[in-house]
Amino acid sequence: MKARSKRLMLVGGGVALLFAAVALVLSAFQQNLVFFHTPTEVSEGKAPTGKTFRIGGMVEDGSIAREADGITVRFAITDTAKVIPVTYKGTLPDLFKEGKGAVVQGKLEGGVFRATEVLAKHDENYMPPEAAHAVEQAQKAAQTVSQ
Amino acid sequence: MIPELGHFALILALVLSLVQAVVPLVGAHRNSSALMGVGRPAAQGQFFFILFSYVCLTWAFIQSDFSVQLAASNSHSATPLMYKITGVWGNHEGSLLLWAMSLSLWTVAVTVFSRHLPDAFLARVLGVLGWVSAGFISFTLVTSNPFERLLPAVADGRDLNPLLQDPGMIIHPPLLYMGYVGFSVAFAFAIAALLSGRLDAAWARWSRPWTTIAWVFLTAGIAVGSGWAYYELGWGGWWFWDPVENASFMPWLLGTALMHSLAVTEKRGAFRSWTVLLAIGAFSLSLLGTFLVRSGVITSVHAFATDPKRGLYILALLVIVIGFSLLLYAMRANKLMGGGSFGLVSRETSLLANNVLLTVASASVLLGTLYPLFLDALGLGKISVGPPYFEAVFVPLMTPVVVLMAFGPFLRWKDDDLLAEVRRVAPAFVASVAIGVGSAWAVDHLTWRTALGLSLAAWVVLASLQLLARRLGERAGASAGSRLRSITASWWGMWLAHFGIGIFIIGVTMVGSLDRHLDVKMKEGQHAELAGYTFVFRGAVDADGPNYDAARGNIELIRDGRSLGILTPEKRVYLAQGMPMTEASLDIGVFRDVYVSLGEQLEDGAWIVSLYYKPFISWIWMGCVLMGLGGVFAAADRRYRRLAARDAAAAVGGRAGAAA
Numbered sequence: 001m002k003a004r005s006k007r008l009m010l011v012g013g014g015v016a017l018l019f020a021a022v023a024l025v026l027s028a029f030q031q032n033l034v035f036f037h038t039p040t041e042v043s044e045g046k047a048p049t050g051k052t053f054r055i056g057g058m059v060e061d062g063s064i065a066r067e068a069d070g071i072t073v074r075f076a077i078t079d080t081a082k083v084i085p086v087t088y089k090g091t092l093p094d095l096f097k098e099g100k101g102a103v104v105q106g107k108l109e110g111g112v113f114r115a116t117e118v119l120a121k122h123d124e125n126y127m128p129p130e131a132a133h134a135v136e137q138a139q140k141a142a143q144t145v146s147q
Numbered sequence: 148m149i150p151e152l153g154h155f156a157l158i159l160a161l162v163l164s165l166v167q168a169v170v171p172l173v174g175a176h177r178n179s180s181a182l183m184g185v186g187r188p189a190a191q192g193q194f195f196f197i198l199f200s201y202v203c204l205t206w207a208f209i210q211s212d213f214s215v216q217l218a219a220s221n222s223h224s225a226t227p228l229m230y231k232i233t234g235v236w237g238n239h240e241g242s243l244l245l246w247a248m249s250l251s252l253w254t255v256a257v258t259v260f261s262r263h264l265p266d267a268f269l270a271r272v273l274g275v276l277g278w279v280s281a282g283f284i285s286f287t288l289v290t291s292n293p294f295e296r297l298l299p300a301v302a303d304g305r306d307l308n309p310l311l312q313d314p315g316m317i318i319h320p321p322l323l324y325m326g327y328v329g330f331s332v333a334f335a336f337a338i339a340a341l342l343s344g345r346l347d348a349a350w351a352r353w354s355r356p357w358t359t360i361a362w363v364f365l366t367a368g369i370a371v372g373s374g375w376a377y378y379e380l381g382w383g384g385w386w387f388w389d390p391v392e393n394a395s396f397m398p399w400l401l402g403t404a405l406m407h408s409l410a411v412t413e414k415r416g417a418f419r420s421w422t423v424l425l426a427i428g429a430f431s432l433s434l435l436g437t438f439l440v441r442s443g444v445i446t447s448v449h450a451f452a453t454d455p456k457r458g459l460y461i462l463a464l465l466v467i468v469i470g471f472s473l474l475l476y477a478m479r480a481n482k483l484m485g486g487g488s489f490g491l492v493s494r495e496t497s498l499l500a501n502n503v504l505l506t507v508a509s510a511s512v513l514l515g516t517l518y519p520l521f522l523d524a525l526g527l528g529k530i531s532v533g534p535p536y537f538e539a540v541f542v543p544l545m546t547p548v549v550v551l552m553a554f555g556p557f558l559r560w561k562d563d564d565l566l567a568e569v570r571r572v573a574p575a576f577v578a579s580v581a582i583g584v585g586s587a588w589a590v591d592h593l594t595w596r597t598a599l600g601l602s603l604a605a606w607v608v609l610a611s612l613q614l615l616a617r618r619l620g621e622r623a624g625a626s627a628g629s630r631l632r633s634i635t636a637s638w639w640g641m642w643l644a645h646f647g648i649g650i651f652i653i654g655v656t657m658v659g660s661l662d663r664h665l666d667v668k669m670k671e672g673q674h675a676e677l678a679g680y681t682f683v684f685r686g687a688v689d690a691d692g693p694n695y696d697a698a699r700g701n702i703e704l705i706r707d708g709r710s711l712g713i714l715t716p717e718k719r720v721y722l723a724q725g726m727p728m729t730e731a732s733l734d735i736g737v738f739r740d741v742y743v744s745l746g747e748q749l750e751d752g753a754w755i756v757s758l759y760y761k762p763f764i765s766w767i768w769m770g771c772v773l774m775g776l777g778g779v780f781a782a783a784d785r786r787y788r789r790l791a792a793r794d795a796a797a798a799v800g801g802r803a804g805a806a807a
Contacts, residue, residue, distance in 0.1 A: 006491050014503055021507045021544065025514060028539035029532075036529035054531060070668025070749055090666045091382070091746035091757045094727040105531075130529055 034105060038134035040141065042108065043082040049108050052116075055084060056103040056130030064098055077104060077113070079138035088115040101131030150215050153203025154294040157244075160196035160251075161284040163189050167254075168277030171270035175342075183266050186273035187258045193280065194251040201248050204293050205235050214300035217241060217293050223306035223723045225694040233317045234307040239441060239457070240293035242320060246437065247283045249321070249328040254280065257332060257357075263795035264353060271339035272332075279331050282464045290457045306694060306723030315375030323368030323395060327433040329361020330402060334430035337423045338472060341479045346419045351412035352790060354426070356782040358409060359640075362402045363778035369395050370771035381729035381744045383664070383759040385767060388537040393516045394436030400509040401429040404502045411498050415560060418495075420476075420483035421502065427472040432509070434465045439516070490562035497555035501548055508544045512537065542596070549603045549652065552645055553610035557617075575613050579606035592660045600656025607649030611642060637784035644777025651770025657763035664760075666746070670753040678760035680741060681705040685713070687745075687754060695719040695728070700745050700754060704734055711741075716756075718745045740764050 036054045037047040047053055055077050063076035073092060076083045086104055096102060096118060106115035167189035174182025204217070208231045213219040221238045222231050235241040254276045261269055287293070310316075336354040340346045372395070377385040386392060405425040411418045438461040489495040515532045523529055557568050583602025587593045618638070619630050667675045669684040676682075683703040690699035697719040704711040717730040731744040739762045746755030 003488065009491060010496070010499070013500075017503060017507070021511065024540055024543055025511050028536045029518075032533065032536035032539060034531045034533055036531065066749065070753060070755060071666050091744075091755055094381075094729055133529065 036130050038137050039077055039079040039082040039084045040134075040138055042084050042113070047108055052105060052107055054103055054105045054130065055086075055113060055134075056101070056132075057084075057134045058131065059096065059098050059100060059102050061098050077102065079134040081138035081142060084113050085111070086113045086115050088118055090118075092118055101135075103130045149203050150207055150212070150294040150296070153200040153207075154292065156196040156200040156203065157284065157288060157294075160193045160200065160247075161281060161288060163193040163196065164277050164280040164284055166277075167193060168274055168281050171277070172274035172342075175267040175270040175274070178267070180266055183270035186270050186277070189277070190251070190254045190258050190273055194248075194255045197244070197248045197251045197284075201235075201244055204241060204244060205232055207294075208232065208235050211304065212300075213302070213304050214296055214298060216295040216297040219297050219301050219304045221304065221307050223304045223694055225722075226304075226306055226312070227693055229317065230307055230312045233311070233320075236320050237307050237311040237316065240287070240291040240295075242324075243283065243287045243291055243441070244293050245320065245324055246328060247280065247287060249324045250276070250280050250283065250331060253325075253329055253332050257335075261353070263791040265794075268339055268343060268345075268353075271342050272335045275335035275338045276331060279335070279468075282467075286457075286460050286464065290460050304723065306721060309695070309719065309721040309724075309726055309728040310379060312721075313375060313379050315371055315379065319368060319371040319375055321368075322364055322371055326361055326363075326365025326368045327395070327398065327436060329357065329364055330398060330426075330429045330433050332361065333358040333402075333405065333426045334472075337426035338475065341423065341475050344479060344482050346423065346483055348413050348416050349794070351409050351419075351422065352787065353794075355406075355409045355413060356784075356787050358402065358406055358426075359778050359782040362399070362406055363775050363782070365395065365399050365402060366771060366775045366778065369399060370768055370775070374768055377764070378731050378733060378742075381731050382757065383662070383731070383742045383744075383761060385658070385764065388515075388534045390516050391440050393512050394439045397509050397512050397516075398429050398432040398436060400505050400512070401425060401432055404505040404509075405429050407498050408502050411495055415487035415489065415495060417487045417489060418499070418502075420480060423476060423483065425502070425506075427469070427476065428506075431465065431469050431472075432513075434461070434468060438462055438465055487561070489560070492558065492563050492565040492568075494555060494558040494560050494563075497551050497558055501551055501555065504544060504548045504551075508541065508548075511540045511544065515540070542599075546599065546603065549607060549648065552648065553607045553614075556614055556641065556645070557610075572610060572613065575609040576606060579603075579609050582609075587660075590657075590661060594660065597656055597660040600652055600659070604649045604652040604656065607645060607652065611646045611649065615642060635784055635786065637781045637786070640777040640779070640781030640784070642777070643780060644774045647770045647773025647775075647777060649770070650766050650773060654763045654766030654768075654770060658761050658767070661762045662760060662764075665758045667756055667758065668749065668753050669756045670751075675756070675758060677758045679706065680760065682714075682743065682756070682758055684754070684756065687748075690717060692719070694723065695721045697730075698745070698748070700743075700756065702732075702743050702756065704741055714741070714743045716743045716745045718747075735765065737765060738763060 034052055034054055035048075036056065039055060039057050041047060042055060057077040057079040060076040060078045060083055063074075065074045066072070067074070072087060072089045074085065074087050076085050078084070086106075088104070088106075103119040104113065104115040105117040105119070106113055108114075167186055170189070171183050171186035174180070174185065206212075207215040207218045208222050209228065211218065211222060211224045211231075217238060217240055221234045221241070226234065236245040254273065257269075257272060257276070261272070264272070333354055336350065336357065340350045369392075372392070373385050376387065377383060405422065408418050408422040408425050412422045438458065441457060441461060515536050519530050519532055554568075554572060557572060580602045582605040583600075584593070584598045586601050587598040590597075618634060622630055622633060625633070663678045665675060665677045669675065671684060671686040674681055674683040681704075683705065685701040685703055687698045687700045690697045697717045699715050699717045702714045702716070704714055711734060714732040714734060716732040719728040719730055720726070721728060729744050731742055733743075734741040739760060742759035742761055744757045746757060748754050
C-alpha cells in the first residue's frame with residue numbers, strides 16, 4: 001500500500017472515531033444531565049414531570065417523619081418561600097438534619113418529590129451550593145415583592 | 148518559634164528553587180558546566196529546607212500548638228498521634244506543602260539517578276522542575292501560608308475531619324501526590340528535549356522509567372482512595388465519578404497513553420510529537436486536578452476552603468504552563484517529523500488506536516467534569532452530570548481499548564499479517580464470548596452489560612495466557628528455565644498489567660450487576676436475610692473512643708446455619724465538632740464482601756441497618772495491585788541500567804572531547 005493512502009486511512013479512521021465519540025458524548029449528555037430547580041420553581045410548575053432533577057434548600061423544621069416500616073422517611077424541603085414534600089426510602093446521610101441545607105435528587109409524582117438520592121454534606125458548617133442558591137433566590141424574590 | 152523557623156525555611160526553599168530554575172538553564176544555553184552544575188546542589192538544598200519546613204509544621208500538630216491556625220483548625224489534643232501527623236495534609240495549606248515536598252523529592256531522585264544524562268539535558272530538566280517548584284512554593288507562601296499564627300491561641304482545636312481519620316487516608320494523599328507530581332518529571336524531560344531540539348529514542352528511554360513509576364504511584368493512590376471511599380463513606384460504593392475522582396483519573400488515562408506512546412518512540416522513533424503533547428497534557432491535567440480540588444470550584448470532601456484568590460493563582464499557573472509549553476512545541480514542531488515508518492497492520496497502529504481512544508476517553512471525562520462548572524459560571528443554570536453520563540460514554544469507548552489491548556501484543560512492530568494473527572487468536576476470542584455469555588447466564592444475570600463485561604475479561608485472560616504460551620514457545624529446544632529467563636522484566640510488566648485489567652473488569656462487572664442491598668429496621672434479636680446470608684441483630688453497646696462517642700452494633704452473620712462471626716458497625720459522634728460518622732463493618736472474602744453499616748436509632752430503640760452483599764469487589768483492588776506490579780516490573784527492566792551505563796560512558800567521552 002502506498003504511504004499516502006495509508007496515511008489517509010489512518011486519518012480517516014481517526015476522524016470517524018472522533019465523530020463517533022462526539023455523537024456518543026452528545027447523546028449521553030442529552031439523556032443524563034440532571035437539572036436543578038428551587039422549591040419556588042417547582043411549585044410554579046417549572047420543573048419537568050417524569051424526569052429526574054434536583055431540588056435544594058433547607059430541611060423544614062419539624063418535617064421529618066418516619067413511616068411504620070422505619071425505612072421510609074417523609075420530610076419537606078424549603079427555600080423559605082415555598083415548601084416541597086419529599087419521600088425517601090433508605091438510610092439518610094449522617095449530616096441530614098432539620099434546619100440544615102440538603103439537596104435531593106428524584107422525580108416529582110403527584111405533588112410529592114420521590115427522592116432516590118439525598119446528598120450528604122461533608123462538614124457540619126458547610127452548605128450545599130445548590131441549597132444556598134435556592135434560599136438566596138427566594139429571599140431576593142421576597143425583597144422585590146416587599147419593595 | 149518553631150513555626151517561624153518552618154516559614155523561614157520555606158522562603159529559603161523558594162529562593163533555592165528560583166536559583167535552580169534560572170542558573171542551570173542559562174548554563175545550558177551558554178554551555179557553561181559551572182552554571183549547569185548549580186542545579187544539583189540547589190535541588191538538594193531545596194529538598195532539605197522543604198523537609199525541614201514540613202517537619203516544623205508536623206511538630207506543631209504533634210505538640211498541639213494551637214497558636215498555629217492550621218493546627219487549631221485541623222487537630223485536637225485528644226486526636227490519636229497517627230492522625231495528628233496525617234492531619235498535616237488533611238487540609239488545603241498542608242497538602243500544598245506536601246505537593247511541594249513530593250515535587251522536591253522527585254527532583255532529588257532525578258539528580259541521584261540521572262548521572263548518566265548529558266549535563267546540558269539534566270540542567271534543562273532541573274531548570275524546568277525548578278520553575279514548577281517555584282510556582283508552587285510561592286503559591287503556598289502567598290495565598291496559603293501553613294504557618295499562620297492564631298493569636299490568642301485557642302484552648303483546643305477543632306479536630307481533623309472525622310472522615311479523614313482513617314488508615315486509608317494515611318497513605319492515599321502521599322501516593323496520589325507522588326503520582327500527580329511524578330508526571331512533572333515526564334513533562335520536564337519533554338520540555339528539556341524541546342529546548343535542546345533533541346527528541347530521539349534516547350530521550351524516550353530516559354523518560355520511560357520515570358513516567359512508569361509516576362503512573363504506578365497514581366494507580367496505587369487512586370486504588371487506595373477508592374478503597375477508602377468504599378469502606379469509609381458507609382454505603383459501599385467504590386467509584387462515584389465525583390469531580391475530585393475524575394481529577395485524578397484524567398491524568399491516569401493520559402499517563403497510560405503516554406507510557407504506551409513512549410514505548411513506540413523508544414523502539415521505533417515514531418510518534419515523537421504525539422508523545423511530547425501527551426507529556427504536556429498529562430502534567431497539565433495534574434495541575435488542572437490540583438486546581439479543581441484546591442480552588443473550591445467544586446465542593447466535596449477534598450475542597451476544604453473556598454478562596455477565589457487561590458483558584459486564580461493555580462489557574463494562572465496552569466495557563467502559563469500550557470501556554471509556554473505549546474508555544475515551545477509550535478516553535479520546535481518542525482524538528483519532530485519523521486521517525487520509523489510502519490504498516491497499517493502493526494503494533495504501532497494498535498498502540499496509536501489505543502492512544503487515540505484513551506485521549507478521547509480522557510476528554511470525555513474532562514467535558515463531563517467541567518461542563519457544569521462552565522454553565523454555572525456563565526449563569527446558564529445549575530446542572531449536575533452524574534455516573535449515568537460517564538457510564539454511557541465510558542463503556543463504549545473502553546470496549547475497543549480492551550479488545551485491542553489483548554490483541555495488540557500479538558502484532559509485530561512495523562508490519563504484520565492481519566489475517567494470520569486474527570486466525571491465531573480467533574479460537575480464544577470465540578471462547579471468551581461463549582464464557583462471558585455463559586457465565587452471565589449461569590449467575591442468572593443475562594444482560595448485555597454483564598455479558599459484555601465478562602466476555603471482555605475472559606478475552607483478556609485467555610489472550611494473555613496464549614501470548615505467554617507463544618512467548619515461551621519461541622525458543623524451541625531451550626530448557627524451560629532459560630525460556631523463562633529470556634523474557635525481559637518489561638515484558639512481564641506489560642503482561643501483568645494487562646492481566647490485571649482482566650481481573651479488574653471481572654470485579655467491576657460482578658459487583659455492578661450482582662450486588663445486593665437492603666435497608667432494614669432492626670431490634671435486638673430480630674433478623675434479616677440478604678443473598679443467602681442471615682443477619683441477626685444482637686443489640687448495640689457504647690464504644691467510646693479517644694475523641695468520639697460511639698454506639699457499636701453487634702450483628703451476627705450466618706450462612707447455612709453456620710455462624711461466620713460478629714460484624715460491629717459503629718455510629719460515632721466526634722466531640723470537637725459534634726460531627727456524626729458511620730463506620731461500616733466488613734466481612735471480606737475473595738469472592739464476596741458482606742458489608743454492614745448503622746443508620747440512625749429510632750425512638751423505640753430500634754436501629755436502621757444497611758446490609759450489602761458485594762460479590763467479587765476485592766477483584767477490583769487485586770486488578771489494581773497487578774497493574775501497579777506490572778509498572779514496577781516495567782520500570783525495573785535491566786535494559787535501562789545497562790544502557791544508562793553506556794550513556795554515562797558516552798557523556799564522559801563527550802565531556803572529554805569538549806574539553807579537548
